[in-house]
Amino acid sequence: MDKLPVSFQQVSFSYENSIPVLDDVSFDIHARELVAMVGPNGGGKTTLLKLMTGMLTPSSGSVSLFGKKPLYARPRIGYMPQYLHFDPDFPITVREVVLMGRLGRGGIRGFLGWPDKKDRSKAMECLAHVEMDTLADRPFSDLSGGQKQRVMIARALACEPELLLLDEPTANVDSQTESRFMALLEELSEKITVIMVSHDMGFVSALVKSVLCVNRKVVVHPTSELTGTAIQDIYNCSMQMVRHDHRCTEKGHTHVIPDQRSL
Ligand SMILES: Nc1ncnc2c1ncn2[C@@H]1O[C@H](COP(=O)(O)OP(=O)(O)OP(=O)(O)O)[C@@H](O)[C@H]1O
Numbered sequence: 017m018d019k020l021p022v023s024f025q026q027v028s029f030s031y032e033n034s035i036p037v038l039d040d041v042s043f044d045i046h047a048r049e050l051v052a053m054v055g056p057n058g059g060g061k062t063t064l065l066k067l068m069t070g071m072l073t074p075s076s077g078s079v080s081l082f083g084k085k086p087l088y089a090r091p092r093i094g095y096m097p098q099y100l101h102f103d104p105d106f107p108i109t110v111r112e113v114v115l116m117g118r119l120g121r122g123g124i125r126g127f128l129g130w131p132d133k134k135d136r137s138k139a140m141e142c143l144a145h146v147e148m149d150t151l152a153d154r155p156f157s158d159l160s161g162g163q164k165q166r167v168m169i170a171r172a173l174a175c176e177p178e179l180l181l182l183d184e185p186t187a188n189v190d191s192q193t194e195s196r197f198m199a200l201l202e203e204l205s206e207k208i209t210v211i212m213v214s215h216d217m218g219f220v221s222a223l224v225k226s227v228l229c230v231n232r233k234v235v236v237h238p239t240s241e242l243t244g245t246a247i248q249d250i251y252n253c254s255m256q257m258v259r260h261d262h263r264c265t266e267k268g269h270t271h272v273i274p275d276q277r278s279l
Pocket residue numbers: 031037055056057058059060061062063064
């Protein structure tokens with residue numbers, strides 16, 4: 017039987033002597049689940065993803081991916097971070113950024129480390145998924161924020177992951193790209209496990225059956241429960257259900273944002 021893609025057992029984590037960001041967290045994620053992670057700013061979502069990638073290690077408890085320590089499972093993980101850390105002056109093309117994703121799968125196979133035909137065609141296929149293939153030879157630094165984000169999604173897909181971790185993948189992308197991305201996630205989740213951080217409750221509820229709610233503790237909720245009181249419990253503050261911003265109003269999505277007065 018396949019090992020669980022993600023298992024957290026009594027995990028606590030603190031950054032350098034600060035109060036715990038995550039406190040006694042236990043949950044399992046099964047194969048081919050499509051899971052959304054929600055919670056207030058600072059609730060610990062990115063920290064949870066970093067524990068899954070092995071970039072951070074728990075202060076106590078254990079994290080296992082496919083029955084192994086996260087570092088050993090890395091070749092099976094595609095990760096799209098929340099922020100981009102490329103030097104804007106570094107001369108790298110869009111195609112090369114995506115080819116870097118191939119390194120995650122045990123290295124580029126070509127002669128002396130040059131990408132081979134399969135690496136190049138996979139990179140182009142992933143760029144096509146996010147409709148960025150026509151810009152493959154552009155310098156990455158010339159792209160807009162939303163275009164860069166689409167390229168980073170392609171990079172996470174390029175390693176042909178069995179577990180895809182996405183930190184706010186649609187934060188800067190337009191509604192058309194978001195809809196296509198939604199369809200892509202649905203397709204992917206038939207074969208692989210996908211976990212994504214999202215603040216967009218409309219996006220989340222249309223797509224996933226269960227939601228990982230992160231606010232120092234972690235609770236798994238069926239999407240159908242995510243209304244009123246449940247949301248208040250998750251965010252531990254009063255919430256507004258609002259329609260907001262141009263992009264989302266267009267789609268008629270309802271969003272949840274914390275009421276700043278109570279934070
Ligand atoms: N490198 C770090 N050193 C110290 N504290 C950190 C570090 N990274 C994050 N934190 C703190 O840990 C807490 C959780 O941060 P994290 O980024 O995991 O939250 P989040 O739920 O992803 O937030 P957001 O929705 O704003 O992205 C916050 O209080 C944050 O200030």
